[in-house]
Amino acid sequence: MEIIDQLLETTHKMMTPGKGILAIDESMGTCQKRFDALGVECTEEARREYRGLLVSCPQIEEAVSGMILFDETIRQSTDDGKRFADVLKEKGMVVGIKVDMGAKEMALSEGEKVTSGLDGLRERLVEYKQLGAQFAKWRAVISIGDGMPSDACIKANVHALARYAALCQEQGIVPMVEPEVLIDGEHTLEECYSVTEHVLKCLMWELHQQRVMLEGCILKTSMVISGKGCATQATPDQVAVATVDCLYNAITPALGGVVFLSGGQTELQSTTHLDKMNKLGNHPWGLTFSYGRAIQQPCLNAWNGKTENISAAQAQLLKRAQMNGLASLGQWSEDKEA
Numbered sequence: 001m002e003i004i005d006q007l008l009e010t011t012h013k014m015m016t017p018g019k020g021i022l023a024i025d026e027s028m029g030t031c032q033k034r035f036d037a038l039g040v041e042c043t044e045e046a047r048r049e050y051r052g053l054l055v056s057c058p059q060i061e062e063a064v065s066g067m068i069l070f071d072e073t074i075r076q077s078t079d080d081g082k083r084f085a086d087v088l089k090e091k092g093m094v095v096g097i098k099v100d101m102g103a104k105e106m107a108l109s110e111g112e113k114v115t116s117g118l119d120g121l122r123e124r125l126v127e128y129k130q131l132g133a134q135f136a137k138w139r140a141v142i143s144i145g146d147g148m149p150s151d152a153c154i155k156a157n158v159h160a161l162a163r164y165a166a167l168c169q170e171q172g173i174v175p176m177v178e179p180e181v182l183i184d185g186e187h188t189l190e191e192c193y194s195v196t197e198h199v200l201k202c203l204m205w206e207l208h209q210q211r212v213m214l215e216g217c218i219l220k221t222s223m224v225i226s227g228k229g230c231a232t233q234a235t236p237d238q239v240a241v242a243t244v245d246c247l248y249n250a251i252t253p254a255l256g257g258v259v260f261l262s263g264g265q266t267e268l269q270s271t272t273h274l275d276k277m278n279k280l281g282n283h284p285w286g287l288t289f290s291y292g293r294a295i296q297q298p299c300l301n302a303w304n305g306k307t308e309n310i311s312a313a314q315a316q317l318l319k320r321a322q323m324n325g326l327a328s329l330g331q332w333s334e335d336k337e338a
């Protein structure tokens with residue numbers, strides 16, 4: 001199949017109406033943090049059991065179109081020896097892989113980070129494709145605070161995002177570009193709007209400069225939301241209107257789709273916000289979820305490192321995925337949670 005057709009087909013599958021993407025690509029440090037919080041030892045076997053229950057969760061494919069795996073996870077298999085990537089494909093889901101090498105302290109820019117991972121990326125993408133990857137994710141983090149974000153930080157991050165996106169498309173792998181404006185801080189909704197708008201506009205320009213085909217590229221973005229420490233918290237309606245308005249201002253309708261990260265929102269907040277955005281009307285792109293914590297947390301708590309809890313954990317996972325699937329259609333309501 002031609003590369004362009006591959007990109008379009010994968011993008012289309014990822015944006016299947018009523019479904020979203022599950023992020024299970026926690027790096028070692030993040031995974032350690034999540035397991036530590038439960039007192040579960042973060043061994044390779046524990047990570048394999050946990051990720052295994054996520055990929056093989058019964059019916060998950062009804063609400064999830066694909067999952068983002070981590071380097072270790074794409075090489076792991078279920079108890080009966082089936083590779084996780086094959087489990088996903090057999091259930092009709094799309095296989096994703098995190099390809100950035102993490103956000104590192106930015107030189108001469110105290111408090112800011114730049115994401116690394118471009119060196120050797122072409123070769124890594126070739127290998128990931130052989131392992132079954134159809135899309136790839138790269139996350140950049142942008143902080144709001146005193147003098148932040150700096151132009152230098154925005155430029156460095158969006159340039160890297162566009163370079164990685166071009167390398168992905170060269171291999172027929174759909175890039176999922178993730179510029180996350182962090183929720184940490186005391187900033188207002190308006191400040192978050194203006195930073196997010198600026199970052200997205202800069203990103204659009206860089207994608208254009210690197211000749212990225214926008215129809216075969218997915219944006220994974222944060223919502224426009226009040227900082228966690230802001231004294232006045234915006235209402236869900238304000239978050240939904242501001243986020244959609246910001247997208248209309250900053251990105252082109254040609255983009256293959258828009259998915260959101262949860263970024264520290266609670267399960268209910270992230271579902272409510274997504275639902276409200278989709279109730280605002282039909283948008284030029286699908287707006288769906290690519291949550292990590294907001295879908296996984298109840299499942300992780302229920303599992304608690306014990307094999308006998310796998311079914312209970314899978315029930316929690318399926319429920320949050322289904323709730324967010326409804327929200328991606330604007331068909332969720334709080335009574336459905338019961």
Ligand code: 5MM
Nearest residue numbers: 023025026027030261262263291292293
């Ligand atoms: C699952 O977490 C992903 C990897 O993060 P680290 O590199 O920090 O380990 C992360 O990129 C994730 O895909 C997004 O941030 C969305 O997850 P949340 O939890 O914000 O919905």
